[in-house]
């Protein structure tokens with residue numbers, strides 16, 4: 001085992017982009033001169049919708065307060081009866097599952113593919129039961145799921161396909177943007193995402209009936225189109241106000257400038273890591289365009305004389321911004337292990353609508369993945385020279401730990 005190098009291989013600070021600037025300031029200034037900051041027919045909201053549709057031309061859109069809210073609205077607008085099952089990958093953000101639980105539905109966790117980190121179509125299909133009503137397709141890390149296969153499965157089994165594109169701004173499945181294939185699609189503008197206003201979201205569909213409900217469910221069940229204020233269903237207030245829409249509209253103008261360098265840098269890093277011993281870059285199909293929300297590679301730990309944490313720490317010592325990813329698959333979180341969804345109870349099970357017991361769920365590939373993966377935060381300010389240094393640091397650390 002060779003010793004750590006005396007000066008770090010990555011000898012420059014982690015590049016940080018200037019994420020907000022003049023376009024955001026101009027829109028915010030315009031908003032401050034408006035007489036109202038309410039979203040309905042607000043000029044900033046209209047600008048956001050127009051800019052968003054240039055990439056994702058969905059008929060009905062509802063800008064909302066978070067990615068979590070967008071998934072909740074997609075689920076709620078689909079109007080499933082309590083106890084219906086929704087298929088969700090075991091590795092995702094809690095925000096993918098929150099709305100499902102709140103609508104008294106049952107998240108059914110599906111294991112992931114070890115190299116794409118997404119739920120493979122065959123496992124999605126195998127998890128379908130007579131109670132399954134929807135698939136939540138999460139494009140983890142900005143790498144698309146196999147959308148055509150998901151679409152076929154959804155159609156054959158009469159399921160609603162909801163795309164969770166929170167980590168996948170600008171990602172393309174073959175020549176189509178993700179978010180344009182599902183029945184509904186959701187995005188996040190939170191601070192970590194490619195495009196951001198701090199916290200926000202977007203949900204959309206081409207379905208007229210679901211589209212009307214998206215707007216109503218996000219706006220206390222008021223019908224802004226008819227002006228009728230007579231809620232006929234229990235809904236939420238997940239509206240996005242004009243200042244946040246102003247920032248998001250400006251961010252949409254930078255969409256390509258933000259996502260395209262990430263694609264290039266991610267591909268560069270994968271090529272550089274292809275022959276590094278003990279390191280497994282993510283599997284990406286040539287015909288797809290991933291946009292690398294983050295870059296996650298795996299370690300073949302049996303061939304390395306280190307743990308996941310030791311590898312990540314050695315990278316940090318070499319100047320790489322590296323860490324591990326999520327601590328656990330979602331079903332391992334305490335609230336699932338104790339079924340503590342509503343003040344210590346789970347009405348869905350108490351009513352006999354499900355026999356689900358999350359203490360019995362095991363998704364082996366998801367567990368292995370989270371125990372041997374290394375995450376590199378990614379952004380559009382990284383240069384190819386910087387990526388070369390990161391790749392050299394990974395190669396050096398891997399060689400040091402190669403047994």
Ligand SMILES: Cc1ncc(COP(=O)(O)O)c(C=O)c1O
Pocket residue numbers: 066067068069071092093094095096138164166167188189190199200201
């Ligand atoms: C895949 C996925 N879905 C949903 C969310 C929830 O988004 P937000 O944090 O905006 O609520 C996130 C956020 O990390 C995410 O990564």
